[in-house]
Amino acid sequence: MKITRRTFAHGLTASAAFATLPRIGSGQATHVDRMLGYCIVGLGRISMGHFMPACKISQKSRVTALVSGHRDKADKMAAQYNVPVKSIYGYENFDEIATNPDIDAVYIALPNNMHAEYTIRAAKAGKHVLCEKPMATTVKDSEDMIAACKTASKKLMIAYRCQYEPVNLRAIELIRSGKLGSIQAIESANGFIEHAGEWRLSKKMAGGGPLLDVGIYSLNACRYLTGEEPVQIAGYSTVVDHDGRFNEVEENDCWTMRFPSGVVASCNTTYGANMPGFYRVHGSKGMLHMEPAFSYEGIHLKAQIHGESPIEMQEPGKDPDQFVREADYFADCVFQNKEPKTNGEEGLRDMRYMSEILKSGGRTLG
Amino acid sequence: MKITRRTFAHGLTASAAFATLPRIGSGQATHVDRMLGYCIVGLGRISMGHFMPACKISQKSRVTALVSGHRDKADKMAAQYNVPVKSIYGYENFDEIATNPDIDAVYIALPNNMHAEYTIRAAKAGKHVLCEKPMATTVKDSEDMIAACKTASKKLMIAYRCQYEPVNLRAIELIRSGKLGSIQAIESANGFIEHAGEWRLSKKMAGGGPLLDVGIYSLNACRYLTGEEPVQIAGYSTVVDHDGRFNEVEENDCWTMRFPSGVVASCNTTYGANMPGFYRVHGSKGMLHMEPAFSYEGIHLKAQIHGESPIEMQEPGKDPDQFVREADYFADCVFQNKEPKTNGEEGLRDMRYMSEILKSGGRTLG
Numbered sequence: 001m002k003i004t005r006r007t008f009a010h011g012l013t014a015s016a017a018f019a020t021l022p023r024i025g026s027g028q029a030t031h032v033d034r035m036l037g038y039c040i041v042g043l044g045r046i047s048m049g050h051f052m053p054a055c056k057i058s059q060k061s062r063v064t065a066l067v068s069g070h071r072d073k074a075d076k077m078a079a080q081y082n083v084p085v086k087s088i089y090g091y092e093n094f095d096e097i098a099t100n101p102d103i104d105a106v107y108i109a110l111p112n113n114m115h116a117e118y119t120i121r122a123a124k125a126g127k128h129v130l131c132e133k134p135m136a137t138t139v140k141d142s143e144d145m146i147a148a149c150k151t152a153s154k155k156l157m158i159a160y161r162c163q164y165e166p167v168n169l170r171a172i173e174l175i176r177s178g179k180l181g182s183i184q185a186i187e188s189a190n191g192f193i194e195h196a197g198e199w200r201l202s203k204k205m206a207g208g209g210p211l212l213d214v215g216i217y218s219l220n221a222c223r224y225l226t227g228e229e230p231v232q233i234a235g236y237s238t239v240v241d242h243d244g245r246f247n248e249v250e251e252n253d254c255w256t257m258r259f260p261s262g263v264v265a266s267c268n269t270t271y272g273a274n275m276p277g278f279y280r281v282h283g284s285k286g287m288l289h290m291e292p293a294f295s296y297e298g299i300h301l302k303a304q305i306h307g308e309s310p311i312e313m314q315e316p317g318k319d320p321d322q323f324v325r326e327a328d329y330f331a332d333c334v335f336q337n338k339e340p341k342t343n344g345e346e347g348l349r350d351m352r353y354m355s356e357i358l359k360s361g362g363r364t365l366g
Numbered sequence: 367m368k369i370t371r372r373t374f375a376h377g378l379t380a381s382a383a384f385a386t387l388p389r390i391g392s393g394q395a396t397h398v399d400r401m402l403g404y405c406i407v408g409l410g411r412i413s414m415g416h417f418m419p420a421c422k423i424s425q426k427s428r429v430t431a432l433v434s435g436h437r438d439k440a441d442k443m444a445a446q447y448n449v450p451v452k453s454i455y456g457y458e459n460f461d462e463i464a465t466n467p468d469i470d471a472v473y474i475a476l477p478n479n480m481h482a483e484y485t486i487r488a489a490k491a492g493k494h495v496l497c498e499k500p501m502a503t504t505v506k507d508s509e510d511m512i513a514a515c516k517t518a519s520k521k522l523m524i525a526y527r528c529q530y531e532p533v534n535l536r537a538i539e540l541i542r543s544g545k546l547g548s549i550q551a552i553e554s555a556n557g558f559i560e561h562a563g564e565w566r567l568s569k570k571m572a573g574g575g576p577l578l579d580v581g582i583y584s585l586n587a588c589r590y591l592t593g594e595e596p597v598q599i600a601g602y603s604t605v606v607d608h609d610g611r612f613n614e615v616e617e618n619d620c621w622t623m624r625f626p627s628g629v630v631a632s633c634n635t636t637y638g639a640n641m642p643g644f645y646r647v648h649g650s651k652g653m654l655h656m657e658p659a660f661s662y663e664g665i666h667l668k669a670q671i672h673g674e675s676p677i678e679m680q681e682p683g684k685d686p687d688q689f690v691r692e693a694d695y696f697a698d699c700v701f702q703n704k705e706p707k708t709n710g711e712e713g714l715r716d717m718r719y720m721s722e723i724l725k726s727g728g729r730t731l732g
Binding site for chain 2: 181182183184185186187189191193232234235236238239240241251252253254255256257258261262263264265266267268269270272273274275276280282283284287306
């Protein structure tokens, strides 16, 4: 790994994260013409149900273009978001976004295996890129994405929502402040039941099973909670339900990590059970339990420091606030020429770790 | 491993376990002269605070002799339990228990590294053995204990309290009944803050760190919950607090297991934090959360089956009821010439798994 622990830890400094946290609806954008124009690439649940509605209430981010293979759906969404017909693209003429001045950035919400291609094409078209996680389906693709954005001098951010969410940031702050004492161990899990026919069950499209889609939250959380990079990581990948759904990707993954300070972490993920997203952080002076930890709203922290009253924090607001924060943070990065804290390198680290986990369990990434 | 999965699963059949579960104070012992006479070997917290008080309220088990290196303490306890002076032993004259007809069995609550010696000497003295967990500090010692009891035709039971505790048995039953659907994954943790000067921090006396003392609960639980033996197991062992406590044993362990059905499990244990003992079992139809899962009283189960009302069960009674069940179950095994379900082989399995975990993390057992 070329990225040092120091680089990463710096990027995760809780106070810095707080400082850049936009307030929902606080109107910090001073000029309406300084709103970031997003071209939405892929009209699925996350874009139509969360990201685009977020842009509607944001004062820094707006939807200015659409890319879809379904013209009917695109026309309907364009009408809802006042996107002119000229700014509706298909995948075949995607590169024409280059000449559309209303597009500052693309938001990529495609099946995982298309992330690399459209990130690289967007960068070549001179657009910044906000890409959903997992970054790609292979380490090589991830590296190519970073290189393409660097060559084009365009920002690349991976959409790690939770790193911009106030309750997760509060958890980081509690840990960094020393309130929990010396951190010893973390448990985390995240999973849901995936149904036959979904692209997530295709190895080609998804690159792997629940680890890439939802386990990545636990993996990323262990890293932002500790502010450290694991020095050892390994696990097992299995199939319980031989009902045809898991002919290509695994159904379950478990893995453990050892961090430089000695913190250990144990994680589970699944496509075979509705597994609540949670984490528990154990320190010598207390424990922190986050549940739900990764959902679109309602994130809830409970902490018990020895000898003190319990600490509790519930996420303010509701969905799509987390997407507003994410979209607006990236807008700030573009406008202020700041490197996103969840940049391509941050996504690449998780890709490498997930590759290690799958490899240790007898599978491969991508 | 010579023990097959079938043997183990049979031993753990929930209904069989329920059938043999004694009711506290139900007076099932028909003759007072059929009470099992226990010689308590080691007067520490667990014997004086839990096991001996349990014998006081039991109708099948009673304290008939004591072994201690502290004569004053022994005299005091003897008075409390109506143990005659002739039945107070030191470690030097331990073997004289052979000629004491009031002693049917020994209860071994010594530092881990003394379990093997006193189990073997007790068997040679013609006494049955109920031995605290972990069974020993090495796999070899565990094998020798089994062999000695077999040669002497004496019962050997390892004191896995939770396998005789009604709420844990209810969890097993919920899983076996199929109510949770196909089981996918388990998370478990158990730990506490150990203080300088305790024998548990001595490698020689303890054989290892928190894994042997408290992590063993999570390990054993994953096995009784699934009714399966792990086919892969590995983890990491670390020290966070370099304050002198962990010069010999590790402070933290994390590990993962893969079971034949495909169930995965992730566990943590520590001597560096007050880590609540818990487990979560995720199935395709629901989830079961047990917390506290391993404590002396108050064990609490919550289960949520999709589309059904929540299931909740709190352990009836209080400490030392779990020790009554354990002592009386072993009395039944002796009186009815039954093999204990947590026999030496069951203890040996955990010793082998813990050896694997420590080895994979760069440490050794014993």
